[in-house]
Amino acid sequence: MTVVAQIGQILVDVPTMQTNDPYSYAIPAEWEHQLQAGMRVIVPFGRGHRMVDGVVVGVTDVTSFDGTLKPIEAVLDLSPVLNAELQQLADWLADETFAFRITCIQTMLPNLLKTKTEREIAPLDAITPAERATYFPDGTPRPFDPDKLDEATVAGLLKLQRAGKVTVLYHVKNQAAAKTTTGVAPLLPPDKLVEIQHAVAKRAPKQADLLAYLQGMTPSQPQPQAKVVKAAGVSSAVINTGAEKGWLEKSSLEVYRDPFHQPVKPTHPLTLNPDQAKAVAAITAAIDGDDTQNFLVEGVTGSGKTEVYLQSIAVALQQKRTALMLVPEIALTPQMVNRVKARFGEQVAVLHSGLSKGEQYDEWRRIDNGEATVVVGARSAVFAPVKNVGLIIMDEEHESSYKQDETPRYHARDVALWRGRYNHCPVVLGSATPSLETRARAAKGIYTRLVLPKRVNDRPLPTVHIVDMRAEMKSIGDSDFSTPLVAAIQARLDRKEQVVLMLNRRGYSSFVMCRDCGFVLKCPNCDISLTLHMDSHSMKCHYCGHEEAIPKVCPNCHSRKIRYYGTGTQKVETALQAQFPTARILRMDVDSTRRKGAHERILKQFGNHEADILLGTQMIAKGLDFPNVTLVGVLNADTALGLPDFRASERTFQLLTQVSGRAGRATKPGEVFIQTFNPDHYAIQLAQSQDYERFFVTEMAMRHQGSYPPYYFAVQVTASHEDEAVAAKAMYQIVAALKGDLSDQAIVLGPTPKAIARVKRKYYYQVVIKYKNEPDLKAGLEQIRQAAQIPARHGLAVTIDPEPMNFM
Known part of the structure; x- marks a missing residue:
């Protein structure tokens, strides 16, 4: 080994003893001036010299050092997987959330880069014949396994990568990361192809068509066979003939996976009403001025916030900048993603946990390569490697799902604001019911408040009825549906209109209790009652996954009077079907949406009017836009109010306002029924009138009294x-x-x-x-x-x- 002239500052991933301080490792001479911050490496760690993953956070020149540094063992990337912005963001995030820098870095990278990956290096057009002969003697991509390559070869490949002469293909061990298809490229020069075309034109016209198409192709840029078949108007058999005769060669061609599984019909900008136009003008001025200005777009449900977002994104794109848009939950993503995709087409990438690892990785790479300039996604998309960001939008900013509940415990809003400052671009927070923290900042002038007070085309807000379930229980007994709600559902079914019913499950579920001794069946591992699941005929713990049979006798007093209480979605679905035997019901809850794409499939069925009633938990409360929905019912409005949580009133008000906004979004008027045992509570009263401003003042007074955020x-x-x-x-x-x-x-x-x-x-x-x-x-x-x-x-x-x- 030659004398070391550079030292790499490496953050190592050692779970037992983390530190935010990097360790110093010798950079072998062959890799000098090749390593950059943001690249992943493997280094020996500890006395046992076990190999661990690490990330380069700096490179320094040696001035004076006593003792011998261990050398870096292997380089995992030929170019940084973290750009300069994300490296700084990781440092800030670690400081803000009391997390370690390496944990923050792992959070930012797609899963595929955290697993054991196999890498291949493939030559690009710019490579010289001499370089191709040295590094790719058989002309095909070569495996990049640093353990099996000598340092000089790795150094040479690093130089080629920096010169843009090679590309890296990643494959997960035992499951290919890169999706491939058959590619076609011409083997002969155009003049030779013309000659053969004339010779075969009369006896084999389809072969002549193929030869004509091949003349216009670049040999070094294979095209998918499916594309050639369609464009040349020939069959696969003709392609095979061309390969046999030596006119073309087939190869394995890498293609991106497409998380958009069906085409989206393009849309065009809509005419804005005066409030929308004012909002777009204010955001546009901030984009034009490279201004780190933060906006709160406060608009009632159905006021056209999405169109404001789309037209603002268009301005950022016109300026050759990128845009990042966050939506709160996977359930909301399909409709919002489709609207963005319909407006901006191939420029859109989507990032959320519902994608496969391969899809996530491909989308991440499209963004990193600058091929996608608009990113839409849930919480973790806030770390997307977009460069030169011109606009960041956070829809439904009040949603609690924007807060990560494991290390690093970040709030996506704080990260978005940091990236806005870094990129000198505006951040737009949108909601019909902003969080108290955001609304208080707008009141102080920290955010600019843009109000959309009316629904688009002046459509009226739905009429909201509060049903006092205390009185109802006396007349209907223990039923989930009040008399007025039953009558309203029947009227909609008769008119072929659609109904959304929400069961507010937070902190409330079907549990088993003995009517003689009061014993409640609890989980042996957790301090919480087990939930009844009728589909699997078992009792399950939603915290640790423990499962056991439904008891027939009380384990405590051996009474047979052991019954279930509470209202689960399965139980309500059964009762609903009994009440309305001809109604087509779709259920949307955690159990029915476990499988990939289930959210989208259920919403598509409902959108196509393949069901009359959509019954679900809170995931149906937000963002859904179905013109035929004229009735929304909330079966138990106050379950969250009983929780020992200082945000209980705020969450209840937000949820009721959001779910009410699903009704009457098109030409037909909407109606909402809220069933509650607390009809006089201010959160329920003010949700009835959708009076956010009055709620804000009332709730702020309560928070001040109790010394809670945003006062503390x-x-x-x-x-x-x-x-x-x-x-x-x-x-x-x-x-x-x-x-x-x-x-x-x-x-x-x-x-x-x-x-x-x-x-x-x-x-x-x-x-x-x-x-x-x-x-x-x-x-x-x-x-x-x-x-x-x-x-x-x-x-x-x-x-x-x-x-x-x-x-x-």
Whole structure:
């Protein structure tokens, strides 16, 4: 090995003892000036020299160093998988969320880059004959396995990559990452093809057609056989004849997987109403001025927010910049993605967890290569490797699914705002019911508020009726459907209109209870009741997956009076079918949408009017736009109100407003029935009138009174262990350590067991700290995070959640 002249700063991925400080490794002389920050490498780590993955975060020249550095063992990429923006974002994210930099980097990369991948290097047109002979002697792509290549070869390939003369193809072990099809390329020069064409023209016209098409092709750019067949008007058999006669050669051609499984009909910009035009003008001015301005587009349901987004994206694209659009959940993605795809076609890439690993990877590569300039996706799409971003949009910004509930515990809104600052571009937050934090920032002038107060074409908001279920129970007994709702559903069925029914399942499900002794069947691993599933005739835990048979006798008192309580979607579906025997019902919940593409399939069936009633959980409340839906029913509006959660009223109001907005979106008027046991609660009363501004003022007063966000910041620290005493003791020690970092202005809640104290055989204890300005708190939490790594080896997990979505 020659003398080392460069050192690589490498973040290593060692789960047992993480650090944000990189380790120094010698860069072998053959790879000098080739390694760049953002590339992945393999390095020896520890005394045993075990090989671990790492990421280059810097390269320095050696000035003085005592001792011998271990050399980098292998280079996994020929070019960075993280661009400069995402490298800086990882550092910021680690600091903000009390996570390690390597964890943040892993979060940003597609799954395919985290698994064991096999790589091939393929030559491109720019390569010289000498280079081709040296590195690709048989003319085909070669495997890139650093373990089996000498350093000089890797160094040469790195140089070719930087010169744009080779490309890297990735394949997952045992499952090909790159999808291939048969490619066709001419083997003879055009003049020779013309000569043969004239010779065969009379006796084999189809062969002549193929020869004519081949003349216009570039030999180094194979085309998919399917394309040649269609364009030349010939059959596959004619292609085979051409290959046999030496006119063309067939090869394996890599193609991107298409997550859009059906073509979308193109659309054109619509005429804007004055409020929409004002919003687009304000956003356009910020794009034109490279202005880091943040907007809140607050528009009632059906006010045309999507058209504002689309026309703003068009402006960014005209300026040769890119656009990033976030939607909250996979269930919402199909309709929104289709609308963006219909407007911008092939420029659109989609990223969400519902795609296969291969599809995710292909879309990520299209974005990274600059082939896709509009990205639409759920939470993690905020890390898409788009460059030169001109606009970031976050639709339904109030949604809790934008917050990641495992490390790094980031909120996509904060990441979007960071990227807006980095790219000097506007960020647009849109919602009919903005989160209190966002609306409060708009009130302070931190965000510019753009209001869309009316529905498009002045369509009226639906009429909302509140049904007092306390009175109904006296007349109809224990039924899920009130008399007015039943009559309204029947009227819609008679008129061939459609109905959406939402079951608010949060914190509420079918459980089994003994009517003699009150015993509730609970999970042996978690402190929570088991849920009844009629399809599998079993009791299941939704936290750890434990499953057991439905009991016939009470395990406690041996009574046979053991019955199920609560309202699950399956139970409601059965009752609904009994009430309306001729109605076609579609159910949309976690169980019915487990399979890939199930959301889209159910919504497509409903959109094609293959069903009369769509029954579902909260996933049907948002973003759906079906013109024939004239009735929405909320079966149990107040289940979330009973939760020990300071956002319970806000979530209830948002959910009811959103689901009400699904009715009467076209020419037919809409009607909504909200069934509740709390008809006088302000969240339900104000959802009836869709009066967001009054709700905002009322709820802000409640938050001020209780010292909750947005008046205070909050951080939640949790400790968990299989032994309850260990978890509790750790939590008390953490609180004692933190108290030295806090002023007497901070409010400390706890330590206490969590609302569900035991999950997956582990006990959870927590403390919540509410504060306005605590300059020493961050450093104190950082120390706790570092110190927690040693007990973590013995099963004690400590997590820190900045700005938790709930305190449960």
